[in-house]
Amino acid sequence: MSEDKEVKKRELLLPGDVIEEEDVKPGRGTFMKDKKIYASKLGVKTFRAGYVNVAAQSGRYDPKRGDKVIGTVTDVNSSIWMIDLNAPFPAVLHVNDVPWRVEFGDTASYIDVGDAVLVKISNVDELKKVQVTMDEEGLRKLNSGQIIEIAPSQVPRVIGRKGSMITMLKGYTGCRIFVGQNGRIWIDGDIQGQYLAVKAIKMIEEKAQALGLTNAVEEFLKKETGKDLDLEE
């Protein structure tokens, strides 16, 4: 049914384009004017829970509550750390939001400027002030490995459908990998594995061709590692 495929092919929406849909509410990346819904960002249309959204295809990271992100500490004082998330503003990590009891004035001995952290966004207020927390399982200071950056809009591609891409990357490179929603990716493992993972992620980012991207990356990893893994499970 090639005709069906044609219909399903995604259309790029540009700011100001009308979204012709019945019975949906305007969601993220849209605005309403004269009872019509318009795209406010360059992106593609998605639906969720009765809302139509425009998933941005470019742009900076826009912090959302609940996102797990990777940050770098840019400043420390007696009660907070300032964390750069590659967002418009630095986020605040308060001493009460870390899994240790920090003595007053002793913040820098726990986390210091230049340290990398895996944190969760706990709040974004009306003035877009962002608060993050580390007090939850899996969140922590990152002590080894490296961090690379991709465009936040590319995050879903690196994760892949149902996590297929990231599972493959981990399997072939033997690395621990975490993809932050802010486009920062933490990779840890032996140097060869890290090197390979970085190359594969660059490939995902650069190769715009979609169809067969997973296959292309798998071929590359097979060739480089000499392995042939069955990752279907």
Add this chain to the structure above:
Amino acid sequence: MGMDKDMDLIDEDGLRLDGRKFDELREINIEAGILKRADGSAYLTWGKNKVMAAVYGPRELHPRHAQDPSKAVVQARYNMASFSVPDRKRPGPDRRSVEISKLMSEALEEIVFVEQFPRSAVDVFVEILEASAGTRCAAITAASVALADAGIPMSDMIASCASGKIDGHVVLDLGKNEDNFGEADVPVAIVPRTGKITLLQMDGNLTIEEYEEAMELAINACHEIYDIQREALKKRYSTSIDSYEDLEEV
């Protein structure tokens, strides 16, 4: 405007110096997303004009006292490279570029959903690398594409074009000599979806009827330019969105 005229700007066949008809634009090409460091960018050639636009932001606005707690500030900076004009221009802003930067900032602020980004700045930098009349229209046109490329939320883009009067005729998109020796110049920018005017200047001498004719020409051309802007963005993203299909639920 107003220079002594020592040449005919229209020939006996009713064509202009570069062979264009009265309502004909110079050739315009736009490429979106060509700079790596910027959040969004566009390179535009318009006749002999060469313009590069880059957008950074939304990002923290410095100095802090300039921050607006209710919205983002759109800061456009129009700058001419010293080699962009026949007589070398001293680097840095002059009165003309300061004025154009201000008008551009105001025009662009109208389409950006600034209230979504309190306290921040959306910086728009436009470099004129080669100038040949109509650079402010070229700058706004390129800046709009760069803003969309940067994923900035907007109600629409802005398209801009000038019309004017040469040898007693109202014509579209003045070229270099037409700008120097013509009788009037009317740069216009519109929000194409609504048709509203977001930038308007005029200098020279026009009757009210001629002004109306000039506006009609310019506005029609803006819609043509809007198509070129849209095509540039579609070209840039056409391949990357194909892959989106499978990934939506992630």
Add this chain to the structure above:
Amino acid sequence: MKEIISKITKEYLYTLLREGKRIDDRGMDEHREINIETGWIGTAEGSARVKLGDTDVIVGIKMDIGEPFPDTPDKGVVITSAELIPLASPHYEAGPPREDATELARVVDRGIREGDVVNMSELCIEEGEKVWLIFIDMHVLDFDGNLFDACGIGAMAALMDTIVPGEEHEVGEDHPLPINHVVVPTTFSKIKDQMILDARLEEERIADGRLTVTTNEEGHLVAMQKGLSGIFDHEEVMECIHKSVDIGESIREYIRGLSEEKI
């Protein structure tokens, strides 16, 4: 504004270098792909756009007639400036050139001046009164490290593309700018104990020292500049010098090829 790089990423880059690897798979003495396009700007007397990987610069040459310096009444004048415009990097600010831009312009300028690139005597129109002024303006469009080489190569290529506008100024015919020598800068960055050629931004950000060596076609040194707080020993400098001669020659061939293409 200064970017903070995470400690772990820094460590990774160090480890990689210790194993003889660079982030983009290059050899230690390998520069990124260079692409030079001359004649790019119609309003300039000469121009070149240089892409060194993702670093992208435009150099434009403008010429005018003016007074010579009192101590060189029979020679033309070269004025070099660089603009690190905020379009090119989130860390550049608008306003007058800062230290970095001034150092960059001066290093390029020294290579051209001391390398005797332009035959300045031929640029004298009337001794003590009228000489040609050459303005070299370097504009950075996209910053991904190593502006010294990108701008130096761009300035050289742009000068070779330049036509002296004699007719416009009513001082004789238009003619190509008289070129004596072709000089090429090569810049090494020192990261811990490792020297690498043509650092890209990620590498430049963790570099301790920087050394630019500009050579001519005779293999002579015409300008050098050591930058940043890192220190070099004599052997390291000598190694850079020897490499600069070889690498400079290959880039020189490319630049020469461009002007031959035009003829």
